[in-house]
Each structure stands twice: as structure tokens, then as C-alpha cells.
Amino acid sequence: MALNLKNAFYTDLLPHVTSSDKTYEFVKEICQVMLEFIEQSFDRSTRVVEFAQPDELASKMDFTLRDGPVHLQQIVHYCRQALQYSVKTGHPYFFNQLFAGIDVVSLMGDCIASAANASMYTYEVGPVFVLMENEVLKKMMEFIGYTSGDGILAPGGSLSNMYALNAARFKMFPESKTKGIRHLPPLVCFTSREGHYSMKKGAALLGLGTDSIIPVETDDTGSMNASDLRTKVVDAKAKGLCPFIVNATSGTTVRGAFDPLNAIADICQEFNMWLHIDAAWGGACLLSKTHRHLMNGSERADSITWNPHKLMGVPLQCSAFITKHTGLLKECNSTHATYLFQQDKKQYDVSYDTGDKAIQCGRHNDVLKLWLTWKAQGHCGYEQRVDKAFDNAKYLTEQIVKRTGFELVSQPLFVNVCFWYYPVSMRHLPDGPEKTEKLHRVGPEVKKRMTEKGSLLLGYQPVKDKCNSFRMIVHSSAVGHADMDYVLDEIERLAADLTL
Numbered sequence: 001m002a003l004n005l006k007n008a009f010y011t012d013l014l015p016h017v018t019s020s021d022k023t024y025e026f027v028k029e030i031c032q033v034m035l036e037f038i039e040q041s042f043d044r045s046t047r048v049v050e051f052a053q054p055d056e057l058a059s060k061m062d063f064t065l066r067d068g069p070v071h072l073q074q075i076v077h078y079c080r081q082a083l084q085y086s087v088k089t090g091h092p093y094f095f096n097q098l099f100a101g102i103d104v105v106s107l108m109g110d111c112i113a114s115a116a117n118a119s120m121y122t123y124e125v126g127p128v129f130v131l132m133e134n135e136v137l138k139k140m141m142e143f144i145g146y147t148s149g150d151g152i153l154a155p156g157g158s159l160s161n162m163y164a165l166n167a168a169r170f171k172m173f174p175e176s177k178t179k180g181i182r183h184l185p186p187l188v189c190f191t192s193r194e195g196h197y198s199m200k201k202g203a204a205l206l207g208l209g210t211d212s213i214i215p216v217e218t219d220d221t222g223s224m225n226a227s228d229l230r231t232k233v234v235d236a237k238a239k240g241l242c243p244f245i246v247n248a249t250s251g252t253t254v255r256g257a258f259d260p261l262n263a264i265a266d267i268c269q270e271f272n273m274w275l276h277i278d279a280a281w282g283g284a285c286l287l288s289k290t291h292r293h294l295m296n297g298s299e300r301a302d303s304i305t306w307n308p309h310k311l312m313g314v315p316l317q318c319s320a321f322i323t324k325h326t327g328l329l330k331e332c333n334s335t336h337a338t339y340l341f342q343q344d345k346k347q348y349d350v351s352y353d354t355g356d357k358a359i360q361c362g363r364h365n366d367v368l369k370l371w372l373t374w375k376a377q378g379h380c381g382y383e384q385r386v387d388k389a390f391d392n393a394k395y396l397t398e399q400i401v402k403r404t405g406f407e408l409v410s411q412p413l414f415v416n417v418c419f420w421y422y423p424v425s426m427r428h429l430p431d432g433p434e435k436t437e438k439l440h441r442v443g444p445e446v447k448k449r450m451t452e453k454g455s456l457l458l459g460y461q462p463v464k465d466k467c468n469s470f471r472m473i474v475h476s477s478a479v480g481h482a483d484m485d486y487v488l489d490e491i492e493r494l495a496a497d498l499t500l
């Protein structure tokens, strides 16, 4: 079958020819490549990454674009190579990011979405997907505790957080849409010092400036200190600044901390500030009866960011921005383009044209993969996934406490486990700057070794003012307790002869 493609070119595929034979063959071959990759991804004996330096990679794959066409067989080969040198983010030993795993239903959803190639702005061009998006957002609102509201899927949590900043500013100063920031008082925003950096990016982009983001202190586990928030709001007002939004985080990116939503909501109420919850990472906790208490008070928020492409396991990108203020998104972002959002359309009710709520024009169909996955497993399946992740993280935490050479940075509240590893060669050192300085270098050294060996991928970073620690993110549905043991064993192996 492969032979048939050898002398075929893209002009042998639909719609260039009337027969679909070659197209069938080509698609089947690519599917075969994808299937082999999925199989390998779940096979613990394969490497997580076949790492190559950029120049080495450039010599292994032919990246050059040329005048003439190549055979379709060559295209199949490029696909194979692309996957060969890609990081297997679906591998059970990939713990590097807040996304992991391959959900096969989701993956198929993404493929079908590209086949349909709709844009999400009008019912006219994406009827099925507009209704799916409405349903998904409605369900998410129910889990948050909203009785009504509005929302939009955005290309990532950073953008969803920007939607929040913009909506909050518009709610307080509707003239900001037309007049810009020139006529506004000096607006300030409060977020935990362990909150996500996207708030700063959003502030810069919206013309508020990064200095308008005031960091609030966190406690030992990484949660926002509500009394420090109140003090800082009072201070800001005394200085003539205008507090307009508090960003509470549910599931901080590094430590997985949850800010106290009710205490923060009280302060927002007292000072008339918008409450946004950045639950890009932690939002999925709402799906678990056991763990949703971490987000008690979520229904009091004005808006929320929730990324299904993280703990809900759908492929990048899929993020929801949801607000309880019906109609606000449209008021805030609409420009009434008359070539797209004609109000005199005769063929259907134009309230289904949701595109003018977005800051984009064309918008990718991120909903099909989520909707299919949610259908396939139900709320129950998602609840089990979340509960399993918590269980793995608890097991890992217990093992870290038990093992010599390992130390927790803080007690985990979620599925992020941050810990230090002391290689044998430094364990005799007394506590002090020398030991801390050496410990700081363990993360980068071990990371280099694991990448080159391809046996494991996890992150490292400093937490607050402390030196580098490892960060394990436990959430792939493909992993269990034995994999947690493997991670600790492998770190020991990688660092066995490490002298710093």
C-alpha cells in the first residue's frame, strides 16, 4: 500500500482528481503514523523525548522549503519524523506541564474540528459548534454555581484573564471602550504574588501597565493572605489609586494553592471591586464532590477562567472565560461588523451569532473535542479523573516524606507536589548558604540528565524566596502509584554520581 503513494503527488488527492483512492490511502497512512505514536506514547519502555540540539535536529530533518513538490510518501515520512522528535506529552513519565496525556476521543474531536474547519463567530458558518459551545459554557456555569451568565472559549488562560481585566474595567468605566485609558483614574489590580504572570501581560497590553498589578502576600502553602489584600486595597485608595479588580487564583501554577474565595469576595464587596478567579488550573476541582470545597465561594465571583486543556485532558487549546454578567461581554467587545453580524439576517435568530463577544474575528473550534470527551465519560468520568489525580499526589507526598534525601517544600493542597532532592554527595553538609547554593543547582543538573536520557520530564523552579525545587504535576489518567515510585527512583538514579 505504501508503494502506491511513492510516485503520487498532492495533485493525485481530492479535489484535484475525481477518484478518491489515493486520498483514502494517504489518510490511512497518516492515521497509521498517528496510531503508532499513540501506542508508543503509552509504552513506558519508550523515551519521553528523543532530544536533539537545534543544529542536530536541523541535520536530521529536512526543514528547507523548495520550488518543487515532494512525493506524498515523503509527506508521510515528515509526519513520522515530526512525531519521532517531538516530546511525547502523552507519556506516563511526562510531568513537565499542566497538560499531559492523550485523550483519544478528544484527539479525534480535534481532527474532526479541522475537517469541518468552521469559525465560531456565526451560527451561519458553525451551527453545530455554536450550540455545543453554549451547552458546555452552561454546564460549566452550573458547576461554578451561577444561575445565569455568559462566556466564550478563548485561545488559552492568559487570554481569558485578559478578558477579565477588560470586562472589569468596562463595567466600572464603560467609556473606556470608546475613549481608552486617557480619561480614567489610575486603575490597580490585586493578585497573589504566586499568581500567574498573564495578569501582568494583560495589564501591559490593555495599557494599564505592569506597575498597576499589586502583589498580595501568600501564606506557607501559597494561598493569598486576605488581610494583606485588605491592607493593600486601603493603602492604594489612600494614595489616590483606583482598585478595580482582584484576581484570586484557584490552583496556582507552581504550588497548586487555592486562595480563600469567600474572604476575598467579602473584601471585593466592601470596596466595590470585580472578583475574577483564575481557575485555569484548578477549575476542574469543581467536577469532584470530594474536592470542590477548595473553590467554595466560586459563585460569588464576577468571572472565572477555566482551562479544559489542563486537568480535563483535552488537547491544546481550550480555555473558557465565564462571567455572571449576561450581556456584558457583547457590550464590552462588540463592534457590530456589518459584513458578518448583519442584524437583518432572515435565515435564523441572530442572537446565536456569538462572535461579537470575542476580541477575535475568526475563532478556532475548541469546543467539539471538549464536548465529545465530556459526552464520552460524563460528569462521573471527569470526577474520577480528578479524584485519581488527588490520590496519586497524596501517595507521592507520602513517599517523599518517607524517603531519605527528599523533602517537601510545603504540604500540597492539590496535584502539584514541590520537593527538594539532596544528592548523597551533599547530605553531610550543615544547613547554611553553601548547602542551599548547591541544592539550587540540583534542579538544572538533573533536568539536563533526564532530558538527554529521555527517561522522565518534570519541571523545577524556585518557590517564593526559596531555592530551586522540583515540581511534579500529577494528573494524567494514565498514571498510578507505581509511576510515582518510578519518578523518585529515577531522580535518585539520575543524581547518583552528582557532585556540585
Ligand SMILES: *Cc1c(COP(=O)(O)O)cnc(C)c1O
Binding pocket: 098, 155, 156, 157, 158, 159, 195, 196, 198, 249, 251, 252, 253, 278, 279, 280, 281, 307, 319
Ligand atoms: C496555565 C495557567 C494560565 C495560563 O493559561 P494558558 O492557557 O497557558 O495561557 C493562567 N493561570 C494559571 C493559574 C495557570 O496555571
